[in-house]
Amino acid sequence: EVQLLESGGGLVQPGGSLRLSCAASGFTFSSYAIQWVRQVPGKGLEWVTGSSGIGGATYYPDSVKGRFTISRDNSKNVVYLQMNSLRAEDTALYYCVRNRGPWGHDAFDFWGLGTMVTVS
Amino acid sequence: EVLMTQSPATLSVSPGERVTLSCRASQSVTRNLAWYQQKPGQAPRLLIYDASTRATGIPARFSGSGSGTEFTLSISSLQSEDFAIYYCQQYNNWPPYTFGQGTKLEIK
Numbered sequence: 263e264v265q266l267l268e269s270g271g272g273l274v275q276p277g278g279s280l281r282l283s284c285a286a287s288g289f290t291f292s293s294y295a296i297q298w299v300r301q302v303p304g305k306g307l308e309w310v311t312g313s314s315g316i317g318g319a320t321y322y323p324d325s326v327k328g329r330f331t332i333s334r335d336n337s338k339n340v341v342y343l344q345m346n347s348l349r350a351e352d353t354a355l356y357y358c359v360r361n362r363g364p365w366g367h368d369a370f371d372f373w374g375l376g377t378m379v380t381v382s
Numbered sequence: 383e384v385l386m387t388q389s390p391a392t393l394s395v396s397p398g399e400r401v402t403l404s405c406r407a408s409q410s411v412t413r414n415l416a417w418y419q420q421k422p423g424q425a426p427r428l429l430i431y432d433a434s435t436r437a438t439g440i441p442a443r444f445s446g447s448g449s450g451t452e453f454t455l456s457i458s459s460l461q462s463e464d465f466a467i468y469y470c471q472q473y474n475n476w477p478p479y480t481f482g483q484g485t486k487l488e489i490k
Binding site for chain 1: 438469471473
């Protein structure tokens with residue numbers, strides 16, 4: 263059974279840092295791209311960052327570029343999201359998400375339950 | 383960045399009815415379009431990918447169609463568990479992946 267378990271969320275002051283983790287199980291981790299998607303409670307979905315399964319290329323939208331860093335440890339089946347210079351607008355529920363394939367050019371077929379980040 | 387626009391924002395329907403939700407892309411995304419369902423307190427769930435392919439375990443009453451810039455998600459004979467928020471997402475021109483703002487399906 264595919265599982266994605268996020269951890270590391272919490273309350274942080276503006277300008278602070280937080281590192282989220284996503285522990286994956288139930289599939290060949292290195293063969294899949296992994297993304298982070300966030301959602302302000304009651305609002306829509308926003309893609310945050312991602313890492314391809316092969317080669318580990320990383321991608322960021324302008325809203326987090328230079329502040330957030332995604333990394334993955336294929337030996338431990340874990341993805342990390344290092345978030346620096348946090349702002350109030352980063353407050354959201356952060357989901358770890360798996361692409362259907364290794365390159366990211368695909369839909370998101372499994373989602374974790376999310377971890378809440380509050381910047382205040 | 384591809385802008386995804388869903389309509390309507392809210393749809394009030396009765397159980398047993400058929401419903402069609404719309405999603406429009408600001409530029410062609412070919413058929414690289416997915417639909418997700420989100421219920422309160424839950425993570426989104428993949429329903430449809432590649433515009434018309436049902437994900438594993440998704441009932442046949444859910445169907446997707448379209449290509450280019452116009453897409454629809456249809457649900458035949460609405461069940462009580464189908465009342466939720468539905469999002470479309472393009473994965474053709476990324477980064478960034480972009481989502482529609484969602485359509486809320488509520489009981490009439």
